[in-house]
Amino acid sequence: MAAGAGRSLAVPAILLALGAPAQAGSLLEDCANDKLTPPNRIVACTNVLEDKAASASDQAVAYFNRANALDRNGEFDRAIADYDEAIAFNPKDAEAFNNRGLIWGHKKDFDRALADYDKAIELNPQIAIAYANRGLIWNDIKHDYVKAIADFDKAIRLDPENNGLYNLRGNAYLRKGDYDQAITSYSQAIFLDPQDPNQYFNLGLAWTTKGNLERAIADYSQAISLDANHAEAYRWRADAWVKRGDTDQALSDYTEAIRLDPGDAETFRNRARIWERKRDYDRAIADYDQAIAFAPNDAVAYNGRGWMWSLKHETDRAIVDYVKATAFDPNYVLAYDNLGLAWWDKGDLDRAVSAFDQAVIVDPKYAPAYNDRGLARMDKNQYDLAIADYNMAILIDAGFVSAYRNRGNAWNRKGQFDYAIADFDQAIDHDPDDADAYVGRGRSRIYKADYTKAIADLDQAIRIGPKSARAHDTRGLAMVYKADYAGALADYDEAIRLSPKNASAYRNRGIASFYFGPPAKAQADFEQAAAIKPGDSYHAIWLDLARRRNGQPSILVDAKLDMTRWPAAVVRLLLGQQTPEATLLAADNPDATKKSAQLCEANFYVAEFQRLQHHDEEALRLYRLALGGCPRDFIEYTAATSALRVMGKAP
Numbered sequence: 001m002a003a004g005a006g007r008s009l010a011v012p013a014i015l016l017a018l019g020a021p022a023q024a025g026s027l028l029e030d031c032a033n034d035k036l037t038p039p040n041r042i043v044a045c046t047n048v049l050e051d052k053a054a055s056a057s058d059q060a061v062a063y064f065n066r067a068n069a070l071d072r073n074g075e076f077d078r079a080i081a082d083y084d085e086a087i088a089f090n091p092k093d094a095e096a097f098n099n100r101g102l103i104w105g106h107k108k109d110f111d112r113a114l115a116d117y118d119k120a121i122e123l124n125p126q127i128a129i130a131y132a133n134r135g136l137i138w139n140d141i142k143h144d145y146v147k148a149i150a151d152f153d154k155a156i157r158l159d160p161e162n163n164g165l166y167n168l169r170g171n172a173y174l175r176k177g178d179y180d181q182a183i184t185s186y187s188q189a190i191f192l193d194p195q196d197p198n199q200y201f202n203l204g205l206a207w208t209t210k211g212n213l214e215r216a217i218a219d220y221s222q223a224i225s226l227d228a229n230h231a232e233a234y235r236w237r238a239d240a241w242v243k244r245g246d247t248d249q250a251l252s253d254y255t256e257a258i259r260l261d262p263g264d265a266e267t268f269r270n271r272a273r274i275w276e277r278k279r280d281y282d283r284a285i286a287d288y289d290q291a292i293a294f295a296p297n298d299a300v301a302y303n304g305r306g307w308m309w310s311l312k313h314e315t316d317r318a319i320v321d322y323v324k325a326t327a328f329d330p331n332y333v334l335a336y337d338n339l340g341l342a343w344w345d346k347g348d349l350d351r352a353v354s355a356f357d358q359a360v361i362v363d364p365k366y367a368p369a370y371n372d373r374g375l376a377r378m379d380k381n382q383y384d385l386a387i388a389d390y391n392m393a394i395l396i397d398a399g400f401v402s403a404y405r406n407r408g409n410a411w412n413r414k415g416q417f418d419y420a421i422a423d424f425d426q427a428i429d430h431d432p433d434d435a436d437a438y439v440g441r442g443r444s445r446i447y448k449a450d451y452t453k454a455i456a457d458l459d460q461a462i463r464i465g466p467k468s469a470r471a472h473d474t475r476g477l478a479m480v481y482k483a484d485y486a487g488a489l490a491d492y493d494e495a496i497r498l499s500p501k502n503a504s505a506y507r508n509r510g511i512a513s514f515y516f517g518p519p520a521k522a523q524a525d526f527e528q529a530a531a532i533k534p535g536d537s538y539h540a541i542w543l544d545l546a547r548r549r550n551g552q553p554s555i556l557v558d559a560k561l562d563m564t565r566w567p568a569a570v571v572r573l574l575l576g577q578q579t580p581e582a583t584l585l586a587a588d589n590p591d592a593t594k595k596s597a598q599l600c601e602a603n604f605y606v607a608e609f610q611r612l613q614h615h616d617e618e619a620l621r622l623y624r625l626a627l628g629g630c631p632r633d634f635i636e637y638t639a640a641t642s643a644l645r646v647m648g649k650a651p
Contacts, residue, residue: 323339349376
């Protein structure tokens, strides 16, 4: 905000000039003529100074005006030397001190500049421009806005018709955060000069900061009407359109700003965000490419492009960009968080947690990083650590709906369904239109066997989000437990229609059909699930079971599965490479949580294998063990319940 105002000042630091005395000759007149080019003026002034007949007063004027010309020519050290000479001729020359202060400012020696302005004001308390120039240093460099405003006030009292001084004071009020006073000052500047586009632009900045977007847009539009090439007015008007939700107008203004100033990286970044909203990720990436081309160390652009790659599911490219973003800005918490999400998406949970760790080190109060680390820890079956992360996220942001939902999911995993329901209640209290919270609470109620309330929650989720595949899928699960198999299949059908690339939805419908529907349909669904996620061992196992039940040969040997990790033992059982007893023994694990999960699955899948061998008593025993040992949120628990119902041994 302040930078925008600073670039648009109607009154820059002001250089005073001295005219030639009326009786002076042509050389001195040329020396004082600011319409000549600086080199020509320098030559003319030098000729005066080399004229031995020049009077002391003429030499003083020549040094003064040559210094002005040298300043405009960028020769600051020579300019200072000439002002020194002018001051030596006349130590009470306030204008020379004012102008030398400007040169010190060009050289970024602002303390010396202040000293010269102080001296100019001491010598001539009526010199308005010295107050203005000193005010600029207080405002732009020292950020002492109280002193800046005091100086601009004095300048205005001395020169009340100078619109630029009101504009400068408006800038100081804007930076101070006194938006009403800024608006008043800019309005006074406009009253004095209604044709200056920068003053309308600055007034627009004040209205933007105050939150009045309509008046801001009106002022930016007025600036543009006065100066059709005012790139900044287009940029800021575009920002205002974004805040109002008018992405088409914003896109048009960003595009015009880029046409006028094609080297501005920030505008490319801003337009990229519009393309993101429109889900045109390729165009967004193209704009981020341009931003990076103009600003190769722009961490924000790398992070933004990385997010586009993430949305396009090109996770490896996203990771490259997030890593670059953190390299250019090691304190960029959002980039670390996004990097963690990318590693999580790839299933590299250790790297994900490491990135989230770095995010909370950089900003211990950044709640999303705790929430996201909790997700990774959930997938690592570290439920207590996940809950601790969700606790921290909620402590930082008591209204963080996702953290309540995720903590509810963690309590579900731990079998603490009442705690889970309490968290989903909190999420719903904070956002009554959060469909996912109703889905989560509905799932908790399924696990508590409160199917009527569960279905009511899921009905509400579907009313809020009729396109929620997850809500239909979960209601299908409730219908299975209620033994409404037609209703379950209808919900699974809708879940698949809404999300046709969701392998889990095909698997769930396949399991329902496996026990209560046409066996061929179950096999078709497992084939779809396996096609969507060809490396998923569980989909391959279910497909193999369905093929065997349908009297078809096993093709499990052709599946490309990871045989170094669980459930490889179950795959070996089905391939005839391992006995049921060895499979059950293979479920053992020093990690108690993993052992419990693997034993649950081993009991269930060995039961299915035994049933295929017509060893129903052994299958019945193992189904019951699975039912007793499986967490309620495992599909094997639902499947074991269904198997026992089919066998007439419903629990």
